[in-house]
Structures are given as structure tokens and as C-alpha cells.
Amino acid sequence: MTDIVLDGVTRTFRGRDSEVTALDGVDLRIEPGELAVIVGPSGSGKSTLLDLLAGLDFPTSGQIRIGGEPIHGPGLNRGVVFQQYALLPWRTAQANVELGLEANSASKAQRRERAREHLDLVGIADFAGHYPHQLSGGMRQRVAIARSLAFDPDVLLMDEPFGALDAQTRERLQEQLLDIWQRTGKTVVFITHDIDEAVYLGRTVTVLTSRPGRVRETVEVDIAERTSREDTLLRPEFAEYRHRIWSLLHAAPEVIGVG
Amino acid sequence: MADTLTPPRPAASYAAVRAGRAARSSVAILVFLAVWELVPRIGLVDSIFLPPASRVAATWFELAADGQLWENLAASLARALTGFTIALLIAVPLGLVIGWYRTADELLTPLLEVFRNTAALALLPVFVLLLGLGETSKISLIVFACVWPILLNTISAVRTVDPLLIKSARSLGFGSAAVFGKVVLPASVPAVFTGIRLAAAASILVLVAAEMVGAKAGLGYLINAAQYNFEVPQMYAGIVTISLLGIAFNHALTAVERRLSRWRS
Numbered sequence: 261m262t263d264i265v266l267d268g269v270t271r272t273f274r275g276r277d278s279e280v281t282a283l284d285g286v287d288l289r290i291e292p293g294e295l296a297v298i299v300g301p302s303g304s305g306k307s308t309l310l311d312l313l314a315g316l317d318f319p320t321s322g323q324i325r326i327g328g329e330p331i332h333g334p335g336l337n338r339g340v341v342f343q344q345y346a347l348l349p350w351r352t353a354q355a356n357v358e359l360g361l362e363a364n365s366a367s368k369a370q371r372r373e374r375a376r377e378h379l380d381l382v383g384i385a386d387f388a389g390h391y392p393h394q395l396s397g398g399m400r401q402r403v404a405i406a407r408s409l410a411f412d413p414d415v416l417l418m419d420e421p422f423g424a425l426d427a428q429t430r431e432r433l434q435e436q437l438l439d440i441w442q443r444t445g446k447t448v449v450f451i452t453h454d455i456d457e458a459v460y461l462g463r464t465v466t467v468l469t470s471r472p473g474r475v476r477e478t479v480e481v482d483i484a485e486r487t488s489r490e491d492t493l494l495r496p497e498f499a500e501y502r503h504r505i506w507s508l509l510h511a512a513p514e515v516i517g518v519g
Numbered sequence: 520m521a522d523t524l525t526p527p528r529p530a531a532s533y534a535a536v537r538a539g540r541a542a543r544s545s546v547a548i549l550v551f552l553a554v555w556e557l558v559p560r561i562g563l564v565d566s567i568f569l570p571p572a573s574r575v576a577a578t579w580f581e582l583a584a585d586g587q588l589w590e591n592l593a594a595s596l597a598r599a600l601t602g603f604t605i606a607l608l609i610a611v612p613l614g615l616v617i618g619w620y621r622t623a624d625e626l627l628t629p630l631l632e633v634f635r636n637t638a639a640l641a642l643l644p645v646f647v648l649l650l651g652l653g654e655t656s657k658i659s660l661i662v663f664a665c666v667w668p669i670l671l672n673t674i675s676a677v678r679t680v681d682p683l684l685i686k687s688a689r690s691l692g693f694g695s696a697a698v699f700g701k702v703v704l705p706a707s708v709p710a711v712f713t714g715i716r717l718a719a720a721a722s723i724l725v726l727v728a729a730e731m732v733g734a735k736a737g738l739g740y741l742i743n744a745a746q747y748n749f750e751v752p753q754m755y756a757g758i759v760t761i762s763l764l765g766i767a768f769n770h771a772l773t774a775v776e777r778r779l780s781r782w783r784s
Contacts, residue, residue, distance in 0.1 A: 314690045315690075316686060316690055334690045334691065336691070340690040342683060342687060344683055346683045346684055346686070346687035348701075348706075350708075359688075362701070363691050363697070411691075
């Protein structure tokens with residue numbers, strides 16, 4: 261069980277003639293085993309935030325601690341799922357899942373075994389021998405999720421993972437993600453710009469502002485019974501949360517004195 | 520309307536389709552050979568300067584039978600393969616390194632473009648002056664001609680690897696060497712092969728020209744000698760052999776490339 265704490269995280273990029281602030285003083289606390297959704301308009305630094313969490317980039321100021329430890333770079337305590345799958349086209353589904361396991365010292369037999377297990381977990385064990393181009397978008401993203409789970413990270417970081425999928429596939433994968441989250445108890449950080457997705461998946465939804473990205477508010481989503489997707493979507497609380505987050509996203513941008 | 524559905528195609532008709540495709544792809548060649556045969560026969564061109572295809576074919580078989588053809592082919596092949604292999608061993612590793620380090624790429628690519636655009640044949644006299652008329656100058660020239668297409672394509676192959684794949688591998692905690700071996704190298708294979716195929720074509724082109732200057736064996740020598748001795752059909756037989764050699768080289772490389780990128784089919 262691993263918590264994530266962001267403490268005054270700021271990231272600025274040097275542009276051609278001015279500095280661009282992607283994230284500005286972001287304070288955020290994500291509890292162990294929580295499914296935290298971060299939602300924001302484009303330009304809110306969502307992807308920058310994910311890069312920082314992944315250790316692919318470092319804050320200009322402020323600190324991020326995962327399980328109490330500051331981040332020094334990428335590591336196998338975090339698994340990243342990208343929107344565009346990022347599968348190696350010359351490797352089969354099985355071999356793609358094994359990729360993450362090649363970084364630690366698992367033996368070949370162990371790797372094969374664990375990859376099988378996780379392809380099974382995401383429900384595509386029958387396609388283990390297929391290459392990415394032979395799989396649909398939904399299946400590719402399942403392979404990518406299996407790859408990120410196979411090395412058993414404490415935290416799963418997901419950057420708009422279902423954004424490129426058609427509506428039906430997206431819904432099925434959302435349900436599957438909830439199921440996997442409940443079964444594995446991992447801390448999940450899920451980035452999206454889709455409000456329905458945010459409310460359906462998130463136990464907390466953090467709304468970011470755009471340019472620069474700041475935390476506007478973190479909403480605790482408390483929908484009593486989430487028996488089935490249909491029930492959840494029809495509950496009056498769902499509509500209320502949906503509306504609240506919509507309002508937060510569409511509120512007039514703060515005046516920040518930039519001409 | 521179920522009765523209007525087309526029945527599954529029987530196996531025999533697949534064979535027919537394949538035969539049809541083979542016929543289509545060879546029709547232009549057959550027409551070319553027919554024109555070559557007829558033009559000298561009906562007197563449009565003097566058959567002393569352009570013997571009909573059948574005479575050239577007969578001469579080709581004679582040269583093959585008495586061993587002359589194989590002797591010259593072997594000499595050419597040895598030069599082409601030696602030069603090509605040396606170029607491969609230099610250009611692929613060098614290209615990988617230059618492509619991987621941005622500064623090296625920015626510093627060297629302009630110079631490499633200058634060399635690439637310098638026709639290798641224009642440098643033939645330079646090579647002869649510096650290295651003499653022997654094998655060294657011939658093979659060096661082939662190496663020179665082959666290095667640039669392989670080098671430049673390898674550099675651009677490494678530079679254009681999908682950055683997301685690299686990012687994803689880095690997120691798994693792989694260091695530079697592992698990212699290079701697991702992602703960059705395999706991702707570069709198709710573009711590197713484009714360069715290798717261009718180099719193969721260049722090697723044959725330069726080979727023939729090099730062999731026309733001071734060689735004692737080789738297809739270029741055969742063509743040149745046949746022309747001096749007015750053995751016109753032999754000259755054409757040599758030219759045909761070079762075409763066949765070029766095609767064979769390209770086919771062999773395509774086969775290797777297909778083996779290395781089976782995942783794409």
C-alpha cells in the first residue's frame with residue numbers, strides 16, 4: 261500500500277522567448293490503494309504531472325514522494341500506461357508483457373509464467389502469440405495494462421489510456437479496470453479529460469486549471485452502491501458529481517495578471 | 520437471395536489466379552525480348568552491333584560452358600561482396616552511434632551529405648592515383664560507394680524511432696544501453712535495410728566501372744575486352760549477367776529483410 265504526496269510541485273519549461281509554467285504549486289495527496297482521477301482541460305499539465313510521477317521528468321521546485329520516498333527516476337514500483345499503447349510492434353503480446361519483467365532478475369520461465377498470468381487477468385490469454393498490429397485498439401491497451409501490472413508495481417499511472425478507443429470498448433475497459441483495481445488493491449492515478457469517465461472511475465477526482473496547471477479542487481466521489489455500470493450511471497449522485505466537476509472545469513479562469 | 524451467394528472458390532482457381540499474376544509480371548520482359556530479337560532480324564539495327572537476343576543467349580551458354588563466365592563472375596562477386604561487407608561493418612555501427620548521439624549527428628551529417636552526393640565514379644581516378652590499379656583501389660571504391668547510403672539511412676533510422684517507445688522503455692527503468700538494445704536497434708531494422716539495398720545497387724554500378732580500368736578478370740573486364748575484340752555477342756552476354764547479378768543481390772537482401780521483419784506480415 262503506497263501513498264503519493266505532491267508538495268508544491270512546479271514545473272516550468274523554457275520556451276523560445278518566455279518561460280512556460282506547466283504546473284504551478286500543485287499540492288495533492290493520494291491515499292494508499294486509492295483510485296485517483298485527475299481531470300483537466302488541455303494545457304493543464306496533466307501529462308507533465310504523469311511524467312513527473314513516472315520519474316521521466318523532474319519538478320522545477322517542490323517534491324513528490326511515493327510511499328514516503330522522493331522520486332529519483334523511473335522505477336518498477338510504478339507502472340505507466342500510455343494512451344498510444346507503446347507496444348513494441350516486433351514483439352508478440354506475450355513478449356511485450358515480458359518486457360517489464362526483463363528489467364528485474366526474473367528467470368525466463370518465471371517471466372513467461374507471469375506474462376501468461378497477466379494476459380489472463382486482462383482476458384486476452386488466447387492472443388498471447390499475436391503481434392500488436394493483429395490486435396484491436398482495446399486489446400492492445402489490455403496488453404499494455406498487463407505489461408504494467410506484470411512486474412507488480414505499487415502504483416499504476418494511466419495517461420488517458422482509453423482516449424483513443426471507441427465508446428463501447430472504452431466502457432468495457434473501464435469496468436475491467438475497476439475490477440482489476442478492486443482485486444489488486446493498487447494505487448491508481450488515472451488522467452483523463454472525459455468527465456463521465458472521471459466520475460465513473462474516480463474515488464477522488466482532482467480538477468486542474470489550465471495554463472498554468474493548478475489544483476482547483478479535489479472532489480470525493482461517494483456513490484453508495486456501484487453494483488453495475490448502468491445502476492451507477494443512473495443514480496442521482498452521479499449526475500450531481502458530473503455537474504459539479506463540469507462546473508469546476510468550466511468556471512471562469514482565474515485572473516493571473518498575464519498580459 | 521441465398522442462392523445468389525458466390526460459392527467458395529475452388530483450389531484450382533487459386534492456382535489460375537497465381538498463374539495469371541505470373542503471366543502479367545513477365546509479359547513486359549517477354550515483349551522486350553521479342554523486340555530485341557526482331558529489331559536486328561528485320562534490319563532496323565545492324566545485327567553486328569545489336570545481335571538478336573537468341574544469339575546473345577547462345578553466346579552466354581557458350582561462355583558458361585567453357586567456364587569463362589564463372590571465372591569473371593566469381594571475380595566480380597568477390598570484389599562486390601568484399602566491398603559491400605566492409606562497408607556494412609563500418610557504416611552500420613557508425614550510423615547507430617551517430618544517430619544515438621544528437622551532437623554527433625548535428626556535427627557530422629552536413630559533411631556526410633557532401634560525401635554522399637559526390638559520385639563515387641568521379642573519384643575513380645583519385646582512388647587509382649592513391650591506391651594503384653590493383654584490387655585495393657577497386658574494393659575501396661566499392662566500400663566508398665556503399666558506405667554513404669547505409670550510414671545515412673542508419674542515422675535517420677535511429678533518429679526516427681518512435682519517441683513514445685523509448686519513453687515507455689525508460690519508464691520501465693531501463694538504462695540507455697538496454698533501451699538501445701531492446702527498442703532502438705530492432706526499430707531501426709527496416710530503415711537500415713533500405714540503405715543496405717541502395718548500397719547493394721551502388722556496389723554493382725561502381726564495380727563494373729572499376730573493372731573497366733586495369734582489371735584482368737571480372738564482368739566489367741569481360742564487357743570491355745569483348746568490345747575491344749569486337750566480340751559483340753559476348754559483350755551483351757556480360758551485360759545481361761550483370762543485370763542478373765544485380766537482381767539476385769536484391770532478391771537475397773529482400774529475403775533476409777523478410778526474415779528479420781516477419782512480425783510485419
